[in-house]
Amino acid sequence: MAVNLTVNGKDVTLDVDPDMPLLWALRDHLRLTGTKYGCGIAQCGACTVMLDGQTRRSCVTPVGTLDGAKVETIEAIESEAAKAVQAAWVDINVPQCGYCQSGQVVTAAALLDVNPKPTDAEIDNAMAGNVCRCATYTRIRQAIRQASDTLEA
Amino acid sequence: MHPILKPAFAPRPTRRGFLTGSAGLVLGLHIVGKARAQSAATADGDFAPNAFIRIAPDNTVTVLVKHIEIGQGANTGLPLLVAEELDADWSQMRAEQAPSDPVVYVNTAFGVQGTGGSTGLSNSYMTMRQAGAAARAMLVSAAADRWGVLPEGITVSKGVVSHADSGNSATFGDLADAAALTPVPVDVALKDPKDFTLIGGDKVTRLDGHAKSTGQAMFTIDVFRDDMEVVSVVHPPKFGATVASFNAATALARPGVTAVRELSSGVAIYADDTYSAFKARADLDIEWDESGAETRSTDAIIEEFTAAARAPAMVAEQTGDVDAALAGADRTIEADYVFPYLAHAALEPMDGVIELRDDGAEIWSGIQIPTIAEPVIAGTLGIDPATLTVNTMYTGGSFGRRSTPVSHFEKELAEVAAKAGPGAYKLLWTREDDMTGGYYRPLTVHHLRAGLDAAGNITGWLNTIANQSIVAGTPFEPMVMPEGMDPTAIEGSRDMAYDWPANRVSWAQMKNPVPVLWWRSVGHTHTAYATETFLDQALLAGGKDTVQGRLDLLKSDRPRDRAVLERVAEMANWSGPGTGDRRMGVALHRSFGSYVAQIAEVEDRGGLPHVTRVWCAVDCGVAVTPDVVRAQMEGGIGYGLGTTLFDEITMAEGGLVQQRNYDSYRMLALPEMPQIEVSIIASSESPTGVGEPGTPPIAPAVSNAWRALTGAMPYRLPYRANSV
Numbered sequence: 001m002a003v004n005l006t007v008n009g010k011d012v013t014l015d016v017d018p019d020m021p022l023l024w025a026l027r028d029h030l031r032l033t034g035t036k037y038g039c040g041i042a043q044c045g046a047c048t049v050m051l052d053g054q055t056r057r058s059c060v061t062p063v064g065t066l067d068g069a070k071v072e073t074i075e076a077i078e079s080e081a082a083k084a085v086q087a088a089w090v091d092i093n094v095p096q097c098g099y100c101q102s103g104q105v106v107t108a109a110a111l112l113d114v115n116p117k118p119t120d121a122e123i124d125n126a127m128a129g130n131v132c133r134c135a136t137y138t139r140i141r142q143a144i145r146q147a148s149d150t151l152e153a
Numbered sequence: 154m155h156p157i158l159k160p161a162f163a164p165r166p167t168r169r170g171f172l173t174g175s176a177g178l179v180l181g182l183h184i185v186g187k188a189r190a191q192s193a194a195t196a197d198g199d200f201a202p203n204a205f206i207r208i209a210p211d212n213t214v215t216v217l218v219k220h221i222e223i224g225q226g227a228n229t230g231l232p233l234l235v236a237e238e239l240d241a242d243w244s245q246m247r248a249e250q251a252p253s254d255p256v257v258y259v260n261t262a263f264g265v266q267g268t269g270g271s272t273g274l275s276n277s278y279m280t281m282r283q284a285g286a287a288a289r290a291m292l293v294s295a296a297a298d299r300w301g302v303l304p305e306g307i308t309v310s311k312g313v314v315s316h317a318d319s320g321n322s323a324t325f326g327d328l329a330d331a332a333a334l335t336p337v338p339v340d341v342a343l344k345d346p347k348d349f350t351l352i353g354g355d356k357v358t359r360l361d362g363h364a365k366s367t368g369q370a371m372f373t374i375d376v377f378r379d380d381m382e383v384v385s386v387v388h389p390p391k392f393g394a395t396v397a398s399f400n401a402a403t404a405l406a407r408p409g410v411t412a413v414r415e416l417s418s419g420v421a422i423y424a425d426d427t428y429s430a431f432k433a434r435a436d437l438d439i440e441w442d443e444s445g446a447e448t449r450s451t452d453a454i455i456e457e458f459t460a461a462a463r464a465p466a467m468v469a470e471q472t473g474d475v476d477a478a479l480a481g482a483d484r485t486i487e488a489d490y491v492f493p494y495l496a497h498a499a500l501e502p503m504d505g506v507i508e509l510r511d512d513g514a515e516i517w518s519g520i521q522i523p524t525i526a527e528p529v530i531a532g533t534l535g536i537d538p539a540t541l542t543v544n545t546m547y548t549g550g551s552f553g554r555r556s557t558p559v560s561h562f563e564k565e566l567a568e569v570a571a572k573a574g575p576g577a578y579k580l581l582w583t584r585e586d587d588m589t590g591g592y593y594r595p596l597t598v599h600h601l602r603a604g605l606d607a608a609g610n611i612t613g614w615l616n617t618i619a620n621q622s623i624v625a626g627t628p629f630e631p632m633v634m635p636e637g638m639d640p641t642a643i644e645g646s647r648d649m650a651y652d653w654p655a656n657r658v659s660w661a662q663m664k665n666p667v668p669v670l671w672w673r674s675v676g677h678t679h680t681a682y683a684t685e686t687f688l689d690q691a692l693l694a695g696g697k698d699t700v701q702g703r704l705d706l707l708k709s710d711r712p713r714d715r716a717v718l719e720r721v722a723e724m725a726n727w728s729g730p731g732t733g734d735r736r737m738g739v740a741l742h743r744s745f746g747s748y749v750a751q752i753a754e755v756e757d758r759g760g761l762p763h764v765t766r767v768w769c770a771v772d773c774g775v776a777v778t779p780d781v782v783r784a785q786m787e788g789g790i791g792y793g794l795g796t797t798l799f800d801e802i803t804m805a806e807g808g809l810v811q812q813r814n815y816d817s818y819r820m821l822a823l824p825e826m827p828q829i830e831v832s833i834i835a836s837s838e839s840p841t842g843v844g845e846p847g848t849p850p851i852a853p854a855v856s857n858a859w860r861a862l863t864g865a866m867p868y869r870l871p872y873r874a875n876s877v
Contacts, residue, residue, distance in 0.1 A: 017408070020428045028383070028426040033375035034368020036549070038500045039584045040431075043815035046500055074368030089366035090358060093780055096788055097224030098365030099500045099549025105366055124824040131815065133500045133550045134224045135791020137826035139784070 005069045007032070008076035018064025022056075023047045025063050026073060034074035034102045038131070045130030048103035049073050055110045074102035081112035084147035092143045096134035104130050108144050116151045118144070200329035202291050202337060204257045205284040206235060212312065212326030214241050216281075217251035219258035219266065220273040221521055222361060223551040224788070225844040226781035229359045230274045231281050233778055237351045238285030238344060239292075241325065242312035248360045250545040255524040265524035269556045269671070271745035271842020274777055278840050279343075286341040288332075295331035296323055346775070346837060356780040361547070373546040376506040376517040378577035382411060384569050385430040385581065387437055388419040391446040391808040392591055393666030396420060396439060404436035413437070414572045418565045423573060431583060447666045448808040451801075454596060455491055458663055461619040462489065462600035466661035469638060470647035473655030478613025482604025486694055488687060490601070491869040492679040493801030495594035495672055498818060501549025502587040503562050508577040509570040513540025519548030520563060521556035525628055529560040533567035552792065553671040557592060558627035561668075588818055589810040593802055594672035595620040595642070599683035609695025611706070613655040616683065618643050621669045622662055637662075641671065645680030645744060645849065650714040651688070651706040667804075673792060674744055674845040681742040681849030682856070686866060689738070689857045699857065700727050700739055713772045714741060716834055717750040720770035724832055725752040730861035735765060738857025740850040746841030747773040748834075751790070753827070753854040755862060761798060761872050762859045764827040767851065771831065774838035782843045783831040789847025790829055795821030797852040798872050 002015040007030060014025050021040075026032045026049070035058055038046035042057040049058045050072035085108045088094075095101045104127070111118055111126040118126065123144050132140070200208040207215040216232040228248035236246050251258045255266045261280070262272040289309055296314045297304040300321045307316050315322040351357065364370040389395060399420050401413035409429025414421050420439055424430035479485055505518035514534055520526045523543050531538040548555060557563075566580045582590065597620035604613040622639035624630050633640065638660060647658045672678060692702035700722045707715050718741050721727075730736045734756050741750040751769045755762040769786050776782045799819045803811045812818040852870065860866045 017428065019432075024426060024428040027374075028428070031377060033371075033377075036372075036501070037374065037427075037581075038502075039815045041584075041814055041816060044500065044820070086363075086366045090362040093356070093359045093362055093784060095224075095359065095362055095365035096226070096784060097222075097500070097550040098361065098370050098547060099372060101365050102368045105368075127823040129822075131500070131820040131822065133498060133552075133792070133820060135788045135795070135821060135826065136784070137791060137821075137823040138787050138829055140823060141826075 001064065003063050003067050005066045005071060007071045008073060014063050016063055018062060020063045022049070022058040022061040022063055022066060022071065026058060032073050032075055036099055036102055038100065043131070044100070045103040045107065046100045048106045048130065050077065050106060050110060055107055074106055077106060077109055079109060079113055081116065081147065081151060082109035084150040085109045085112060085143070088143040088147040088150065092139050092146060094136050094139040094143050096136055100130065100132045104132065104140055108140070108147070111144070112147060112151060117148055200333040202288040202332065203284050204251070205281060206288050208288065208325050208329045208332070210326045210329055212245055212324045213247050214239065214245050214325060215247040215249050218248050219251045219260070219277070220268040221519055221545050221548055221555070222248075222250070223268070223519065223548045223555065225273065225785060226359065226778060227268070227273045228361050229357065230778050230781060231277050232360060233351055233357060234277060234281035235285035237349060238282045239289045240309040240311065243351065243357050245312050245325070246360060253523040253527065253543040253545075265522060267522035267524060267556070269521055269553070271747070271844040271846065273844070275746070275840045275842060278777070282343050283341060286343055287338050290338045290341050291332045291335045292325055292328050294335040295328045296321070298335070299328070299331060352777050353775065353779060357778060370547045372501055372549055373504045373506060373518050374501060374581065376546065376579065378506060378508050381506070381577040381579055382423045382425065383427045383430045383579050383581060384421050384423050385434055385583065386416060386419045386421045386565060386586070387434050387439060388586060388590060389441050389446070390589070391441070391443055391448060392668065394441045394443045394446040397442040398440045400438040403438070404433040407433045407436060412573065416565060416568045416572065418561070418568070421569055421572070423578070427581060445666065446808055447804070449804070450806040451494065451596065451803045454665065455598065458596065458598040458619040459489055459491070459600070461661040461663060462598040462617045464661070466617050466619070466659035467638060468657060468659050469643055470656065470658040473613070475613045475615050475655040475657040478655035479602060479604040479615065482612055483607045484605045484694065485602055486605070486690060487600070487602040488690070488868055490599040490679070490683045492597040492682070493803065493870065493874070494596045494667065495796060495800055496588050496802055496812070496818060497550070497552040497554035497672055498588065498815070498820065499550030499552055499554050502584055503554070503582040503590070504580060505562065505566040506577065506579045507566050507570045509534065509575050511575060513537070513542070514570065515542040515544065516566070517544045517546055518563070518566070519546055519551065519555050521551060522558065525558055526560045526563040530563050530567040533564055534571050552673040553675070554592060557670060558629055584815070585813045588813055591668035592670040593667065594678055595623065595669040597679045599679065601683060601687045603687065603691045605691065605695050609697060611653040611691050611695070614653055615657050616646050617659040617661065618646060618680070619661040619663055621664065621667070623669050623671055623675070625662070641675050643680065644676035645742060646676075646684060649684065650708060650711045650741065650743065651703070652708045653706070673789070674848040677742060677744040677845070677849040681740065681744070682852045682870070685740040685742060685850070685853035686856050689853070689860070690866065698729060703739070703741060713748045713834070714743060717741065717748045717770040717772050720832055720834060721750040721752050721768050724768040724770065724830060725754075727752060730858065736858045736861035738854045738859070738861060740853035740857060742849040744842075744846045744849055747771060747843060747846040749786070749846045749850050751850040751854045753851065753858050755855055755858040757862060762855055763825070764794060764855055767827045767829045767854070769829060769831045769847065770834065771843070771846070772834035772836055773843050773846070774836050774840040776833045776836075777840055779833055782833055785843040786831045786847040787829050789845065790851045791821050791826055793848040793851040794827070794855065795819070795825070797855060797870055800871050801874055
């Protein structure tokens with residue numbers, strides 16, 4: 001059964017097993033490799049994408065549920081908040097191994113998209129589901145605050 | 154991996170690593186001293202003064218980094234050393250992973266090409282500076298020739314070569330072609346450290362930061378080859394078990410599955426894509442031969458190890474008469490400490506891509522010791538090692554996991570291709586494979602006893618450690634443990650910073666089929682905890698302050714321990730553990746040549762410590778990139794803290810691993826990360842490691858604070874094991 005959806009602004013038809021998680025469709029079939037596999041059970045956040053304007057764990061999202069959906073991945077996020085987040089990430093040297101950072105950046109950008117001036121508690125809440133094994137968390141917090149300041153200016 | 158490991162591997166006499174696909178000035182600099190440096194103008198017109206540097210006509214300077222980038226900052230630190238001596242502008246620097254070559258790209262701490270033991274920066278410190286200085290001299294020489302002036306009048310700053318008297322100036326890119334034709338200098342002077350403009354500066358932007366913030370960084374999992382099959386291997390559920398027989402009919406009937414083949418490590422499913430390969434795992438019907446398997450529970454193993462730690466064992470260090478000291482003590486204290494098996498749980502699971510062709514093979518993976526892995530791969534494939542190419546990819550964490558001296562993963566990857574024949578294959582472990590697949594931090598038991606005199610001074614200290622050897626059975630064994638003692642099993646428990654009259658450290662080597670491996674800071678993960686919490690207890694039993702008590706015990710030849718301890722006490726305004734809902738605890742530990750002291754502040758949140766703040770003082774010699782040092786301290790603290798609180802690998806009766814994914818082996822999350830303040834001791838000593846030394850002190854610092862808060866000292870980690 002072919003599923004029609006929009007990925008990063010392009011119309012895409014996915015003719016795959018409807019149970020296939022979006023993660024593997026993005027990576028293996030569309031070759032959008034910025035979105036990462038970490039756990040496969042929505043426990044780490046490395047696979048986070050935007051689905052119809054909300055963050056979503058693509059590793060547990062079957063392609064069969066996505067007819068007509070709009071998906072955005074790390075390769076294409078380009079809101080003002082996303083750009084501010086990515087600039088702050090680079091400036092503050094957030095990434096270490098970098099494997100989780102696509103998910104972190106997507107989640108942080110989604111937070112600032114709707115809440116440009118989050119409190120520390122709101123940052124903690126929004127980011128709690130994105131694991132970083134290198135524990136770059138202090139810099140993630142700092143970068144989100146810096147991006148927030150940029151947006152405000 | 155450990156810096157003392159220096160196996161004598163015969164280097165392959167290949168120069169294949171030189172000048173691969175490069176262009177401008179390319180230089181290979183350890184060779185400078187031997188006057189054998191090669192320089193070349195490459196196909197694209199780059200200047201390649203040596204095997205470490207390429208300067209392109211577009212003015213970029215690319216450093217070929219001989220260490221894998223696993224997050225520790227190799228791709229920033231090594232280019233920075235080059236840029237310093239080259240007087241390059243940081244914005245023109247690029248990093249690229251060096252190809253495999255055990256001679257040109259040797260880790261001088263090991264004698265092979267390899268990354269580990271927190272040696273990446275320290276073993277590169279002089280080599281990469283020499284590479285940069287030689288390239289600079291060649292650029293200056295080329296400029297002098299072009300302008301008809303003396304080289305002495307030429308200056309270089311931020312990537313621009315200038316001659317003030319004649320008013321000439323040029324970029325590196327302008328001079329690249331001409332520089333490639335100048336002789337490689339035999340001897341080059343390095344900068345006086347007081348003239349450093351980049352080393353020690355705050356701050357440079359990581360060269361991999363942008364790619365890793367935009368999803369563009371290429372990890373092994375991101376490699377795709379034409380007609381590539383994805384392979385998933387079902388491994389035995391118990392350590393030491395093997396495949397007896399299997400029925401693949403159901404799996405083979407699944408769409409997308411192309412083949413099922415038996416490997417020495419399990420049963421491999423070959424499929425068109427990852428989903429099909431993973432999905433078919435449940436379709437396999439496999440009978441396992443468990444005759445050689447470990448079927449005991451970890452509780453039973455702990456019981457065995459504890460008995461061994463309480464019995465006499467191989468003596469690793471002895472001073473004074475500890476038996477007499479303990480017998481004559483006014484008081485003695487004792488404790489058994491239990492540390493679980495730990496998975497590294499790097500976020501990118503074990504993976505590799507192999508392409509087997511008629512004329513050889515090519516691999517894309519994150520292999521930390523290519524010199525050891527390559528003969529295993531070539532042997533498994535039955536090919537000439539010279540026809541094997543290894544591409545080192547960005548790697549989604551390692552913490553020791555990718556530094557496997559028995560090369561079990563690389564062998565499995567090679568078997569995947571060997572069994573199937575020419576073609577391209579991506580071997581990808583599931584998270585569950587990774588978590589249950591062994592190569593754990595060894596389960597360890599410490600038995601400690603200390604004697605105190607009437608004044609509360611420590612008179613004797615006895616520490617017996619029972620665990621498996623990481624080194625035994627690997628190619629490192631003959632060099633590292635010639636007398637049967639694995640130093641990595643007990644490192645950090647001997648040659649302590651403290652002085653007391655009698656001391657004995659012993660090791661009981663335990664054996665079972667659970668594979669063990671170095672895990673960020675190796676033996677220090679348990680020795681720092683056991684010694685620093687036990688010392689705290691001894692100091693308290695003697696009525697002493699835990700910071701002043703440590704300072705009083707420090708040996709006179711350990712000034713660097715003293716400096717970090719004094720610094721951290723100052724940072725935290727230490728005046729004892731404090732009162733009220735938040736208490737502080739301290740720990741001091743040297744590892745991988747670096748000295749780290751930490752003070753943690755904790756509160757009780759639902760029966761577990763919540764760490765609010767950590768102060769960290771580190772002496773790692775010259776801090777080449779202070780921001781990377783800080784990042785590694787922060788990360789080392791977070792990594793150690795999550796483990797201390799939550800993580801253990803346990804086996805149930807029967808031998809099945811009980812943790813399979815991040816739901817039951819949980820990572821520290823952002824809200825649990827403390828505020829961290831790092832202070833770096835100014836030093837002119839040679840640089841030492843930072844990837845690992847931040848980890849050992851955090852667990853004892855937290856527990857020393859927790860004991861101050863609750864009166865209870867956790868003798869068994871993680872905390873969750875005590876509370877449930």
